[in-house]
Amino acid sequence: MLGKDAAAFLCRNSGALVDAEDPGLLGEAVRVVVPCGGRVDVLHLLKAVENGARTVVVVACHIDNCLSLSGTDEAELRVARANALLVESGSAARCAICRAAANAPADLRKALSEVIHPVGARGPEAEEVTTA
């Protein structure tokens, strides 16, 4: 389960619907509902880390299930870019992407369990990350 020191970007067609069905999955994480995973910007991810989030998760649709077709792929690129910038700045890679459909709470639970610990375990405690 995610704590208050986590931020979750939820695609309104997948992550937000799973969260509505089982709010316990994302625990106390700060939720931001976006129209598509592709709307998540590197700026948003870094801002969450700057604000103190130790874990930042984007919950987006499966490949071939994105209403916007390329949104999930774009989200994955942003997560990778944000992590690269964090590592470059001496911080830990704290961003992750989970793919889950609106009707797959168990899949999201498993996906979160796979990313939370690696994300939390990577590198030192959250350091100051200055974003433009």
Place this chain on the structure above:
Amino acid sequence: MTDRERVAVVGGGPAGLAAALKLAEGGVPVLLVERGGRLGGRPIEFGCKATDRCAVCSACLIAQMARDALESPLVEVALSTEVTGFSGDPEGRIVEFGGRAEAVEGVILATGYTPAEVGPVKPEYGLGKVPGVTTSLELDRRLRSGELLEGPPTSLAFVQCAGSRDRAMGKDYCSRVCCTYALRIARAIHHRLPDVRMTLFYQDLTSVGPGFDALVDECSGFMRLVRALPAKIHREPGGSRAVVCYADTIGGALSEEPFDEVALSVGMWATHDTAANSLFALACDEWGFVTGAAHNRVLFAGACAGPISIAESIEAGRVAAAEMLRRVLPGPRGTVALLGSDERCAALAEKEGFATVSATGLKGVAGAFVAQTPDGDVPVVGAIIPGIRADSQEEALPPHVRSLWSKHALERARSTKTLVILPDLRAGWCRAAHEDALALAAERAGARQRTWVVVRHAFTGEPELEQLMTRAREAGTCVIHADEDPRIDSSGVTVHDPGLGRELTLKADIILAAPRLVPTDAQRAALRGLSLAGARGHTVPQNPHLGLSATARRGIHVAGWLRDPGSSHMSARRSEDAAIAALTTASRGSAAVDAEKCAICLTCIRECPHGAPAITWNEEHEKDLAYIQPEACAGCGVCVTLCPAQAITFADYPDEPILTALEGANAG
């Protein structure tokens, strides 16, 4: 809410939700009456069958559609409510429900189906008595909730046709979707729990929709497919497992095999809602599925009319809504461009109130397309690229094999002594090929003529094909269900007959097969020009949001085999219906471009899959600028984050609230 009277939609499953949302999109208020306590029908309980990729089962769309219906200002949802009265008087149609009486313009019935009650009618399967015997629906529910992951079985069997294709129980029809459903569940389980040993017992594997062959091939790699239906399932003596007793149709041996769990693939039964049937004066077939309604303003859609998949049900709901819109709001609806000539598609569009024009190209976006015709440019509301056989090119067939669709070969085939037809040698599952092969075989009733039709696909879900096969057999045709691709040489065809357990060599004067169809150069150019061309020149259909006909470009639809090479006549017709039903789609979002920041780098144009950005002359700033065309915009916001100059803003999801919300994320 407008002053116009509403359309009542009865049933909140896939078809009912799709119909309600389509009507609301067309500006017609909807009263959605659902007997249950929530929207979504039975599929709302189905889990995701994705592996690394979406399985395109469409089950996840139901939650999205239920949310959209509840959020729509034009849809009033009445849950836990039944329709108790209906007056079909043209001067004033009244629907009574939940103690209220409302005037309505019409009614769309989407009352769904009932899962087969296998326990009482198949006591030999031990459902509810033998430990480990369950249903595919229950297995799906446990997969969805995660219970299956926590306590997985070591061995799992699926038993098909539980409650359908069974004359003894009066259900001698195929439920069509169960084979795909069971195989998708099996694949999802294998992806999550690769150690579970799985077996599927079947009579015939029935294909529904594109990708079925690939699904069967994939499943064959990790599970056993046994052509046999169990006679009995009993408890393991001294144990707790379920023992499946069966006679292997292929091997012929009587076997008993224990499994930790056995999932019965329950068929789809009609709801037999006699009150609704008499209320709306519905006609039903021998199994209770709706076949007609007496009132002009009463339509029906979805599984109440027969076994149907979720995707098909959604499309059926949209098509019924389009038909209702035509009846409620008669009059011209604009012109549709047909890129390619197809009289049937044109007739369907014209029936729906659209004028049609045959075009060679298309410019612009949804709502403001311009079709290029030999007589000049014509404004159109949307475009359909029909896929018809006459327009196509055929891929080369192997040596010694002639095309089933060659007039010259057909003429010879009618009179020749020995003929072998291979309808799915190259084309895969194609209804048109099977139909033509069986029709030709049924014609050949000459005393000295011998005909073999070798098929790899069962068509038990297609009653018309079953009838044709019976006619062909009565004419002396031998239909062989082969389990491997045949070997072909100059003297004939060698096939492996799993029923006999050996190879057969069929000497033939002529060998016919259905070639795979490929787009013509003109069709390829049209698709490429619209950025719609996929692998092999066909469009890419593998996204449930695109349904049977939609493309990434709003307002442009691709129908028939051009979208999916394995598409049949029936699905071509359905996709044409769906295309026409979806032609007047409302905008989903709007993004604005900051003229001061836009550097005309074309990133948005290059990256948007929907073709929404364009470069236009801006009068105010007296220069070319990017412009996001709202009619084509899907509202995803991808361009906002991609723009290097941060020139694009998205009114519905601006940055500020996102950044403000993130301020709450801290260690606390």
